[in-house]
Amino acid sequence: MQELTCDLLVIGAGSGGLSVAAGASQMGADVILLEGHKMGGDCLNYGCVPSKALLAAAKTAYTQSHASAYGVADQAPVVDYSAAKDHVHDVIATIAPVDSQERFEGFGVRVVREYGRFVDDRVVEAGAFRITARRIVIATGSSPFVPAIEGLEDVPYYTNETLFDLRERPDHLLIIGGGPIGMEMAQAHIRLGSKVTVIEGAKALGKDDPELAEIVLDQLRSEGVEIAEEAQAAHIGATPTGGVRVTAKDGRVFEGSHLLMAVGRKANIDRLNLEAAGVETNRAGVIVDESLRSKNRRVYAIGDVAGGLQFTHVAGYHASVIIKSILFGLPSKAKTSHIPWSTYTAPELAQVGLSEAEARKAHGDRLEVARFDYHHNDRALAERKSKGLIKVMVVKGRPVGVSVVGHQAGELVALWSMAIANNMKMSQVAAMVAPYPTISEMNKRVAGAYFSPRLFDSPRVKQVVRFVQRWLP
Structure with a gap:
């Protein structure tokens, strides 16, 4: 040796x-x-890169069939699932030399x-x-964590490590797990022409703000994804036709052609x-x-x-x-308060710092929540992506958490990571100037929403303004 x-x-x-x-x-x-x-590890080969590449293919298919709102005729997309996987692997191969x-x-x-x-x-x-x-x-x-579910060892199943090598489009994909991986792959496959059922033992997207998560879940349901919650998988077996059957503890039964396990890591x-x-x-x-x-x-x-x-x-x-x-040899500590994350469904779902529930528990009456809706953003309206909102949890004038659901939520949340990491005030965010019209204006506008009651609803402010206007030369 x-x-x-x-x-x-x-x-x-x-x-x-x-x-x-x-x-x-x-x-x-x-x-x-x-x-x-x-x-390159999981991210390049099995995770972030291939999943976002497959989502991009699915987005293209969805756009073709939902173009009439822009004055372009809807077209039923002709999806070549194997070619979509070629796209995925081409993206991996393009990035691979960097790693x-x-x-x-x-x-x-x-x-x-x-x-x-x-x-x-x-x-x-x-x-x-x-x-x-x-x-x-x-x-x-x-x-991928694969739980010990009775019968699972006797049926074929996929994880994120094997799904991207699948070349035949699933007729009906069953997904056990309603977290970010499960929901992203659910939307990708429904848009690429599969039927999809998500089987979640608790609440889908349960680690995110429930108000914002529901907007994502409503969108997926509207696209045809069946989402079964409080459905703890108890037994998995084969159907007579060679498919997969999942039986929940409460007796509900789900049948499909393929099974994806997405319950955690x-x-x-x-x-x-x-x-x-x-x-x-x-x-x-x-x-x-x-x-x-x-x-x-x-x-x-x-x-x-x-x-x-x-x-x-x-x-x-x-x-x-x-x-x-x-x-x-310098002291250095890892923090988590400024770490953002995003689920890349459409609409996207992003978080940094404390959620509203966490902030209320930690700060009580000191917490203020500023909100701004996407349907007040001109760029979102122009692109017909006006479903969503941003809310900022503020304590003593400083953000302690931000939740976003909507178009480019993962991009918007980056600014708030910087703000929290550097202990910035809401006034510093409000002072930024965003180009018009952009989705990034949402960040400035929600900061403005925090200050609006202080400026427009304050008798003291109005008194000062009237005094200045009376005596200003």
């Missing part, structure tokens, strides 16, 4: 691991990167295409290599032998402190495997946090 040493060993070449490896190497550290599967082994070797990173396994607190074995590192970053991400820690390294874990993943360090002070964990918010951009953010500590 070949002995290697390095300043930094990164285990996992997904978003977080690649960011750490590239940054550390380019700033002078000796870096080894381990990846036993595909460079490639060759590119990172160009940065000076030694890339080893093997899985890693700890043998003690600072040594990892990977294939024919035994690697001793001063610091180690676990960035192994997560995989689990941290990829099984291969790592973390006990040998003195790294503690729980059901969510590696237990880390605010600096993203494990109990073993040499070992960090970032991204999905760190047991917190499971988003690609969080992994990238975590990378920036630990770089300061590992390379420069």
Whole structure:
């Protein structure tokens, strides 16, 4: 076995691991990167990129059949599902060189295409290599969680890791799980010509603001998606015609041709032998402190495997946090208050910071909620995308959370992440000037809605204005 040493060993070449490896190497550290599967990790190969590419194909089909409102004749789209998957894989192939082994070797990173396994607190074995590192970053991400449902092992099913290789359009897709992955794939497939039933054990989009989530669910229902809530899957079996039958605990039965499991994610820690390294874990993943360090002070964990918010951009953010500590010895802590997320249905659903319910629980009577509807935005009206709203939770003049549903919600919420991250005031957001007509005006207008009662409904303001007008030369 070949002995290697390095300043930094990164285990996992997904978003977080690649960011750490590239940054550390380019700033002078000796870096080894381990990846036993595909460079780019889940996001590039099975998650963010292919799902958004498939949604783009579905959006194009939907636009063809809903063009008459713009003075263009509706046309029933002729969907080639296999060609849509060609589009998905072409997008992946276009982005792949950015995450490639060759590119990172160009940065000076030694890339080893093997899985890693700890043998003690600072040594990892990977294939024919035994690697001793001063610091180690676990960035192994997560995989689809498949619950133990009676009969599931006897029927074929898909997860996000296998769905994008399916070439034959499902006649009727059953989706177990009504979270972001399930709802995005439900809308993609209904627009591409499949029948779709979502089977959710609790409330669909249950982690989002219920008022805003209902707008998305209403849209999906209007497009033909059947959404069965409070339907806990109890048994799965085959139909006589070779399809899939899902029976819920309450006796409801759902039948379809294909089954997608989209009930959540689990941290990829099984291969790592973390006990040998003195790294503690729980059901969510590696237990880390605010600096993203494990109990073993040499070992960090970032991204999905760190047991917190499971988003690609969080992994990238975590990378920036630990770089300061590992390379420069500076204190650095990860925060969550400014982390946004978005579900890319149409309309989109986005959140940063506290929801209204969370803010009311945390701040009580100090909370103010500013709202602004899309149907007051001229660009949204021009594009006939006026369904939605934004609401901002404000405490002592500063935003503590923002919820958005509507066209480009994921774009709108980015500004509020900056505002919360920098402890900005609503007055600073109100001072911005957005080009007209744009959806981005929504952010300025909701800030204006926060100040409107203070300016237009205040007797004191009116008294001052009358006094100034009387005496102003």
